[in-house]
Amino acid sequence: MVVIVPTNKSVEAFKGLHLYHGAISNCSMRVRMTLLEKGLDWTSHHIDLKKKENITDEYFGINPNGLVPTLVDNGVVHIESNDIIDYLDETYPEPSLRAENNAEMMEWLHLAAAIHVPACKPYVYAYKVGRQMKKTAEEQEKYDSLQKNEELKRFHSKHAGSNEFSTSDLDKAKAILGACFTKLEVTLEGRDWITGDQFTLADISWIPLYFVLHGCGYPFENYPNIQRWAASFEAKDSYREGVLKWCPDFSEV
Numbered sequence: 001m002v003v004i005v006p007t008n009k010s011v012e013a014f015k016g017l018h019l020y021h022g023a024i025s026n027c028s029m030r031v032r033m034t035l036l037e038k039g040l041d042w043t044s045h046h047i048d049l050k051k052k053e054n055i056t057d058e059y060f061g062i063n064p065n066g067l068v069p070t071l072v073d074n075g076v077v078h079i080e081s082n083d084i085i086d087y088l089d090e091t092y093p094e095p096s097l098r099a100e101n102n103a104e105m106m107e108w109l110h111l112a113a114a115i116h117v118p119a120c121k122p123y124v125y126a127y128k129v130g131r132q133m134k135k136t137a138e139e140q141e142k143y144d145s146l147q148k149n150e151e152l153k154r155f156h157s158k159h160a161g162s163n164e165f166s167t168s169d170l171d172k173a174k175a176i177l178g179a180c181f182t183k184l185e186v187t188l189e190g191r192d193w194i195t196g197d198q199f200t201l202a203d204i205s206w207i208p209l210y211f212v213l214h215g216c217g218y219p220f221e222n223y224p225n226i227q228r229w230a231a232s233f234e235a236k237d238s239y240r241e242g243v244l245k246w247c248p249d250f251s252e253v
């Protein structure tokens with residue numbers, strides 16, 4: 001659980017569940033899907049990342065990394081999407097999204113979190129959103145003044161101004177994604193869902209990764225078990241409402 005004491009105190013008065021989230025953000029998709037699977041009511045605070053609505057004093061006062069999603073539950077601020085979905089399942093246990101083998105499920109959540117900056121983000125920025133996400137000089141100055149996280153500063157400097165991601169950054173990202181999707185392909189052999197017969201947080205954690213990377217042209221045709229798994233989750237209401245309603249087609253982003 002990653003709880004933040006916000007400097008923007010306005011959110012501490014919030015009642016119920018409030019989610020700051022982005023339509024095109026894969027990390028937000030996993031939280032929206034979890035809220036929907038659980039039938040929880042929540043108040044939406046949409047942050048348009050393309051309009052850089054995250055780069056404000058107000059938002060950095062809620063999420064010190066300036067990232068979406070942020071969940072506020074009765075005034076308590078939670079960040080980090082994989083921790084948020086775990087927190088939601090612990091706190092609102094019905095219906096359960098936890099696997100019988102909790103350790104195996106958590107391993108998938110930790111893996112999704114670990115590959116976000118080295119693999120997922122560079123791939124998505126290089127093949128889809130990088131140019132649209134470039135900051136104006138003014139936005140860059142504001143971002144530099146607000147962002148204290150060195151890893152994120154380094155990431156964003158790689159496509160700032162006229163910079164683009166290097167071939168070695170992309171080769172590294174592709175190698176990590178290749179290893180992860182090979183692991184997922186092998187795991188799904190003879191299984192409906194990632195941890196077995198039951199749809200769990202492990203699936204919710206990885207569905208948005210599939211969705212955005214597929215929209216970037218990632219070669220999923222080489223992974224038949226993953227394609228079968230995708231056909232199953234595409235029939236779910238939580239996928240339609242939590243992903244497609246906000247972002248009908250990532251390739252069009």
Ligand SMILES: N[C@@H](CCC(=O)N[C@@H](CS)C(=O)NCC(=O)O)C(=O)O
Nearest residue numbers: 025026027066067068069080081082
């Ligand atoms: N580890 C964070 C990553 C969140 C993240 O990178 N969110 C992206 C959208 S998926 C974002 O806010 N990007 C804006 C930026 O990098 O400035 C989580 O899982 O919540």
